[in-house]
Amino acid sequence: MPPSDATTLDTLETPALVLDASRLDRNLARLAARMAEQGVALRPHMKTAKSIDVASRAFPNGPGPITVSTLAEAEYFAGHGYRDMTYAVGVSPHMAARAMRLRQAGIDIKVLLDTREQAAILGEAGRAAGVTPSAFIEIDCDGHRGGLLVTGPNLLGVAAALDAAGVTLAGVLTHAGESYALHTPEALEAAAENERAVAVEAAQRLRAAGYECPVVSVGSTPTAHFAKALDGVTEMRAGVYMFFDLVMHGVGVCTTDDLALSVLATVIGKRPEKGWIMVDAGWMALSRDRGTAAQRVDQGYGIVCDLDGRPYPDLIVAHASQEHGTLVIRSGSSQALPDLPVGAKVRIMPNHACATGAQHERYHVVFGPARAIAAEWPRMRGW
Amino acid sequence: MPPSDATTLDTLETPALVLDASRLDRNLARLAARMAEQGVALRPHMKTAKSIDVASRAFPNGPGPITVSTLAEAEYFAGHGYRDMTYAVGVSPHMAARAMRLRQAGIDIKVLLDTREQAAILGEAGRAAGVTPSAFIEIDCDGHRGGLLVTGPNLLGVAAALDAAGVTLAGVLTHAGESYALHTPEALEAAAENERAVAVEAAQRLRAAGYECPVVSVGSTPTAHFAKALDGVTEMRAGVYMFFDLVMHGVGVCTTDDLALSVLATVIGKRPEKGWIMVDAGWMALSRDRGTAAQRVDQGYGIVCDLDGRPYPDLIVAHASQEHGTLVIRSGSSQALPDLPVGAKVRIMPNHACATGAQHERYHVVFGPARAIAAEWPRMRGW
Structure with a gap:
């Protein structure tokens, strides 16, 4: 919407959040071009902007694939025509049921999990709603947070639990959260290569065991900008790259x-x-x-x-x-x-x-x- | 309003903010009783709760005097019948004009300042709105943030500037912000006594120079709970005491x-x-x-x-x-x-x-x- 009256930075009441859309557009174009060169789909994370207007700058030709951090985001973007989304926080019983309501409404929402319990909960939520859930298995590539170790016994176990629960395996998903602690191009390139290699290895283990694993999803703003090659990766997720900030400046991703x-x-x-x-x-x-x-x-x-x-x-x-x-x-x-x-x-x-x-x-x-x-x-x- | 359906903590979707109103009521009663004993008016700070429903627990018999941290709070509480309020953040030109619109509407809002420039700005805003502004002079009692030193030359200078600008001097106001860094009863009692003594001295200097200085306002949650005597103080401000938190627990104000x-x-x-x-x-x-x-x-x-x-x-x-x-x-x-x-x-x-x-x-x-x-x-x- 237009501002309530003709206002400039000189007259705007404070404090107020200012967004320079010229810089936003430049940041969006920078990563989009990078991913186009690499032949990898970009699935922007909307947790930073939480705005349909910012999303529209990322997708000037109409809604594209997005990542969300809450189901409130999912519902908000669904209400604005977005249909392809990944909810990239480990799913709870409540959120499993709520995500299935979005699937009932025709939204292709994928959820994230790393335990057999979640697989069973999700399968039950799908049956209750009369829809087939779709889930990513979360992979831990750097010890940052959740996810399964690619070499551990649980990866195939969770895949089997999804199968048993009637859940479609969307693929594997990892996030190089530890890359935020780095600050040299060499270390960032290595973190990106590690993120890629771990995700691809997880997909290969699943495929070797007979599971279709169509999507290999990686991403963090630092690794998205420092990855030299993304062989085997099918999609990149990043969010803060739209705006950047002083932390990203300290990491060395932006000026x-x-x-x-x-x-x-x-x-x-x-x-x-x-x-x-x-x-x-x-x-x-x-x-x-x-x-x-x-x-x-x-x-x-x-x-x-x-x-x-x-x-x-x-x-x-x-x-x-x-x-x-x-x-x-x-x-x-x-x-x-x-x-x-x-x-x-x-x-x-x-x-x-x-x-x-x-x-x-x-x-x-x-x-x-x-x-x-x-x-x-x-x-x-x-x- | 009642919750959307019969919900308990067991079934509520998460994450969610939970308020135990039994504890709230107990915390409100504790400080109210303490101030009643001391004969000092309590002007609760609404910056913590930002809720008319919480304010109603503090004032079960109808709106009383409050402190606010933004003019959005002032307008919100004015819309719910509160008329006596102090905006306890140094006033900017924009906020001076906006506060005067509240005075035009019959709200007795007092603002805060510590410079001659603000006195002139406020006077001008009052004249433009056809109302008489009322302002507290902020006193620095512990080097925490803004405010004037009680012994410096600016105290009488700002009072004179208010007078020249046609602004009513509401009184002096100070906040022992450094009390948050303490953790022994002795240190907290000393901080409370210092806050009291500095505020009263400022009022006495102003009165000795011929200014009426009706209100001597002090407050922070730690000092409000540890003050042994409040001679010369007319009102206490505190906010987080309604809910308390782990920082206040670490200070030693609550369990x-x-x-x-x-x-x-x-x-x-x-x-x-x-x-x-x-x-x-x-x-x-x-x-x-x-x-x-x-x-x-x-x-x-x-x-x-x-x-x-x-x-x-x-x-x-x-x-x-x-x-x-x-x-x-x-x-x-x-x-x-x-x-x-x-x-x-x-x-x-x-x-x-x-x-x-x-x-x-x-x-x-x-x-x-x-x-x-x-x-x-x-x-x-x-x-």
Whole structure:
């Protein structure tokens, strides 16, 4: 929808979530081109954007395949014409039943699991709903979270349990979550190759045992951008690549010029004797995410930029309370605190786009470098 | 409103925010009784609950004085009959104009400031709206955030600027934010006495200079509960005391039996070889707040309890991704991982009630120890 009145970054009330759609489009095109070159389907993860308008930028020719992190997302995107989706969180009994209601409505939703119990629960939910469920077996490629080890006994066991429960095996799915902790091209390339190799090996084990395993799904934003070859992989999942953020910048996947998301804030006070500038964006607007704290450069709660998105040298949000952010010059820097009067506006680049986005109801869309708010795009939330 | 159908904690979909209204009522009564004894008015901060239904438990006889952290809260509570409110975040030009629209509508909203610039901006906003603004001068009692030093030259300067701008001086306001970092009764009592003494001294300086300074407003949940005397103070502000949380438990203000808020979650996987249980509550449901990380006992992303709210010994949420939480036995403990099958439900006590609550659309209300969902109370959000 259009904004309620003619607004620009200069007049927008703060705090507010700003999305530079020029950068969004560039980021979308970058990974789409990369996957087209590799001949691998891209299944964008909607957990970051949670917005039909952002999805429409990724799929200008109409709905395509998507990944979702909640069934509320699945239902929301189904309501906007998306029919091919993977719910990439281990399925619970409740969510199995709810996903089957989507299948009853003609939505091709695939779920994720890594236990025999889930296979049985899902089969039962399918029978109760009169539909055939489809599930990915989750593979653990790097010890990050859930999933089965490719060499363990459970892989074939879960496949057999799916078969016994009347569930279609969609394929194998893995996520190189540990790639977020890396920061050199060599390590990222190796993580991508490991993710690929483990997923393909899992598929081969299943196929050798007689199971059709049509899809080999991998993905994380770092590995999607650093994979040199994707032989045997059929699809790539990634989400935060649409917006990027300071964590991804610290990993080395993007530059700060690629960051599409920022939080607009207003100066509400100063403590010159302490070297502090107070703004009206605290953790409620920025999120509590401190993902850069473990990286080589700790960005506090974010990098502070002018209204055109140019960082003030070494100015970061060092502290955040609920509705207050404290801007300081980064420790060790000789830069001077900029002279920002009460009422001045800044844009803050966040650590983690998924977390910061979730604190807001809507995107205020600019096509940078223009400052005019071209649109307001609502975000969905909940489970 | 009543829940959509007859639901209990056993059948509620997860993740979900659960509020034990028995504990809420007990926490509300505890501080109300304490302030009544001291003869000090209580002005609860609605930034934690953001709910008219919770406010109604605090004010069973009709709307009373409240504190708000956003003008969206002010407008929401004004729409529900609340007329006496303090907006306790330094006022920006936009928010000055918006607050004046509330005064035009007959709402007695007081704002907060600590600069001459804000005084001039507020005066101008009042004149433009045809109303007389009312403002507190923010006092810094412990170096935590904004505010003026009681001994500095700016206190009388800002008072003079308010006078010149045609703004009513409501009084002085301070917040002992550093009390969150304490954990002994002696230190907390000293912080409360310091907060009181600084606020009263500021009021006395203003009165000695000829300014009427009717209200002396102090408050933080720790100091509200540890103040031994409040001579000269006229009102107390506190918010998180309604729910309490693990940070407040670490400070020593409450026991875990006082925690009214929890997140209901379902087991979605296990990694016995790693000592992990996976649940469907990640940081989207729990928030990214790691407030206990700096305390003596780090609770991870929360303490894991059974459906009746009894903690499993030493079981915490050690890691959280967007929609996954990883339960582990606390490092150094000899406890065994409980046998929780896929589909089992747990309740997670959060680090920070303000941050965790903000991740949710509504409270599912129980009157513990009953498991029935007695009501659903919506939360408001935004700015």
